[in-house]
Amino acid sequence: MLDATGVPGPWGTRPLPRSALPPVGDPDLRxxxxxxxxxxxxxxxxxxxxxxxxxxxxxxxxxxxxxxxxxxxxxxxxxxxxxxxxxxxxxxxxxxxxxxxxxxxxxxxxxxxxxxxxxxxxxxxxxxxxxxxxxxxxxxxxxxxxxxxxxxxxxxxxxxxxxxxxxxxxxxxxxxxxxxxxxxxxxxxxxxxxxxxxxxxxxxxxxxxxxxxxxxxxxxxxxxxxxxxxxxxxxxxxxxxxxxxxxxxxxxxxxxxxxxxxxxxxxxxxxxxxxxxxxxxxxxxxxxxxxxxxxxxxxxxxxxxxxxxxxxxxxxxxxxxxxxxxxxxxxxxxxxxxxxxTLRPADTGSGRDRPGPEEGSELIEPDSGVRVPPGLTTALVSADSHHTADVVDRLGRYTASDTSWGGIPLRDLALDEVRHRILVSDNDAHLFAGSLREVLDPHGTSEDTEIHSALHIAGADDVVTSMPDGLGSAVEPQGRNLSGGQRQRVRLARALLADPEILLLVEPTSAVDAHTESTIAERLHEARAGRTTVVTGASPLLLDRADRVVLLVAGKVAAIGTHGELLAERPDYRALVFRGDPGEESPHE
Known part of the structure; x- marks a missing residue:
């Protein structure tokens, strides 16, 4: 039986069979x-x-x-x-x-x-x-x-x-x-x-x-x-x-x-x-x-x-x-x-395709000195958000680096396995058009109860209730019919629903109010308990719920501790967290 694309054909409502599509071939780019x-x-x-x-x-x-x-x-x-x-x-x-x-x-x-x-x-x-x-x-x-x-x-x-x-x-x-x-x-x-x-x-x-x-x-x-x-x-x-x-x-x-x-x-x-x-x-x-x-x-x-x-x-x-x-x-x-x-993909792998490490292995990014211990929530904070985003890109193998996972160079692993086990979610992640259910669960493998649970953790219950058909409501490309805060929470819910072994979140609460942010931080910490999670951002509400906080200065690790410890020991951290000082602070002597 022919595998159909679901696209209506010229003969009416019957779908166009995939066998009718000519192979693309290899274009001559010279x-x-x-x-x-x-x-x-x-x-x-x-x-x-x-x-x-x-x-x-x-x-x-x-x-x-x-x-x-x-x-x-x-x-x-x-x-x-x-x-x-x-x-x-x-x-x-x-x-x-x-x-x-x-x-x-x-x-x-x-x-x-x-x-x-x-x-x-x-x-x-x-x-x-x-x-x-x-x-x-x-x-x-x-x-x-x-x-x-x-x-x-x-x-x-x-x-x-x-x-x-x-x-x-x-x-x-x-x-x-x-x-x-x-x-x-x-x-x-x-x-x-x-x-x-x-x-x-x-x-x-x-x-x-x-x-x-x-x-x-x-x-x-x-x-x-x-x-x-x-x-x-x-x-x-x-x-x-x-x-x-x-x-x-x-x-x-x-x-x-x-x-x-x-x-x-x-x-x-x-x-x-x-x-x-x-x-x-x-x-x-x-x-x-x-x-x-x-x-x-x-x-x-x-x-x-x-x-x-x-x-x-x-x-x-x-x-x-x-x-x-x-x-x-x-x-x-x-x-x-x-x-x-003629653009070539970013060269982030060695082509060796070695098997990945066992679950619960530590992720180490030597360029910045960041270490991500398994089973904990680690927060990355810096006066320059580009530095934390760059670290996340290296941890997720979106840029070339010497990052290792369980002692194995991340570049030596098969890319499919890296993408399956390590998920990076940022505020530029694309939202495809479709129903809200399809946006959150593109593969259609989750029950509605699981989808509602992910939305609840992300503080996005109102997204469902505010739309006329609930999970069946239409979402426009890039979520244009959603507010900025709703798009951010939908992206977070989608990442949580995927339930990866390592979840890397780039400023997941930057577009929500303080009350919503506090709720999300609390629920996120509980939902990811025992799972490896990295979040970036300078909000004290988010940092307070992290198991450990890593302060970056000029893209390098300057201090590691809990939110409370860094508040007590690092004046530059206090200035950054409570006043949002955009300037770079010198390392604490």
Whole structure:
């Protein structure tokens, strides 16, 4: 039985079977053109069909002028009704056949573009999962959204050149041959005229490519800033930073507007020249054909055919120009996609994949001197919160370090085992869209009673009661329909529900009031009794419930003790905890 994705298919409500999804393959990342060739090579027979139908369609457009010339010369001028009806019937048959081929061409090319877009999107998604947590540190959410929303479609449009583009070249060659049979001078004008058009338009294409690259870079930066503002709007309003960020966005969007004007200027010239030159070209060829007809060098029917040939020739020339424009935009987008696809995951492991230590082993981070004894709650506190966050990243193997666990270097363990046994939860952890139950229990392995228990420990009972359908209520991406405090408590509840062997919490109560924080600290200590837990933060309510507190100064261990002991012995600790002094204190002598 087929394994279904749960995504409705084009045949109705039946799910799309996984076996219907083509394998992504390994993209060629050595350059934009190689990446485009990889998209072509992954669907060779479909591309060949698209090329065949497009060529047949273009060639079909060339036949009507020939049929028209024969109808005029053999029917009208010869006053032969039978020949006129014959060629009129042939014209109708060609029109029907061309229409049918056009439908097949359009359908095939749509499938080619869809496959390319889908394959590129899946390659980006797959690589994003490989990059893991390092992705957000190296690529902004706005930039990633821009690549997925618009660049993927531009990349797919490049493959239009494989169908109408190839067909246009073949049709151009065919018309040139037919014109040689009528008049070599006319054929020479056509053969030499199109390269002249390319020479005139070429510099505009180069300038357009450069300006579009700059514009796309500014667009990604502006989109990233807009996404950051929207995601943090409540916080910005709370700290009075909305006006400042609004000014930054106004400046950034103003610069984007200037770049847009530059692109529009070049684009307008490009379209004007590409639209006018073929018409001028057609007029010149028609004038020459008329002169040849007057002098008797070609017949009236041949003159009409020449006009029709050249008029039809504008279509393949148009396809080539539009294809070149799509190629310019597409290659810019390919470079942006390659910038993402060529990112390498953070090198935090040695590749040895040794088995992990027994449960209850000590975690030691030598860079800072932090030791995490098993079965206790350890609090990390520092005047600079980045120092404690960096320690947590090293303890959780999100950055390379010499951290050991039970005497075994953490980098030597299989990453799957590290992620399964050591869980890092911070305030940037993503909240996916779905029901509240799915957000808290993505794997669907917990009972509702367990979920409610985790919510209770995290002080998030009100999140369930305030939503219309309880655990079945919809949560928007990143919890946008929740307050900042609710999002933080939902993240904490999700981490508690996972029940890892070692739980590392980065400032889990920074967005809640003092009463709620006290409740959470008490419940967290009870729930994690006998389990290894690390929390970071400078709140006395949280520190008082920790079994041991580690004070970091300049990223190094300066003192270890209980909250009460450090209050009595360390003036810098007292200043940090009770006054929240942001400055670094010197180590206690």
């Amino acid at each position: 350059g934009p053109l190689r990446f485009v060739w990889w998209l072509i090579a992954e669907q060779p027979w479909r591309v060949l069909r698209g090329t065949f139908y497009s060529t047949l369609w273009m060639v079909g457009l060339v036949f009507p002028p020939y049929v028209l010339a024969r109808a005029i010369d053999d029917g009208l001028r010869a006053e032969n009704p039978g020949a006129l009806l014959l060629w009129a019937g042939a014209a109708a048959a060609v029109a029907v056949a061309t229409a049918a081929v056009s439908i097949l061409r359009h359908r095939t090319m749509s499938l080619i573009r869809t496959d390319a877009a889908h394959r590129t999107m899946r390659a980006i998604t797959r690589h994003s999962t490989v990059l893991g947590s390092s992705l957000s540190r190296r690529v902004s959410s706005g930039e990633l959204s821009t690549v997925q929303a618009s660049d993927v479609l531009r990349i797919a449009n490049v493959l239009t050149m494989t169908g109408p583009g190839v067909g246009a070249v073949i049709a151009y060659a065919g018309v040139s041959v037919l014109l040689f049979t009528i008049s070599p001078p006319l054929a020479a004008i056509v053969v030499l005229g199109v390269p002249v058009l390319a020479v005139v338009i070429g510099p505009l294409m180069g300038r357009l490519h450069g300006r579009q690259s700059v514009y796309r870079e500014h667009q990604g930066q502006t989109t990233a800033l807009a996404a950051d503002i929207v995601s943090g709007l409540r916080v910005l309003c709370g700290i009075g930073g909305k006006a400042h960020f609004a000014r930054r966005y106004e400046e950034r969007s103003g610069e984007l507007l200037k770049q847009g004007y530059r692109v529009s200027e070049t684009t307008s010239w490009f379209h004007a020249v590409s639209a006018c030159l073929p018409v001028v070209f057609l007029g010149a060829v028609t004038w020459v054909a008329a002169r040849l007809t007057v002098t008797g060098q070609i017949t009236v029917g041949e003159a009409v055919a020449v006009y029709a040939y050249v008029a039809i020739l504008i279509l393949p020339v148009f396809f080539l120009i539009e294809g070149a424009n799509s190629m310019i935009e597409g290659l810019v987008s390919v470079r942006r996609a390659l910038d993402l696809l």
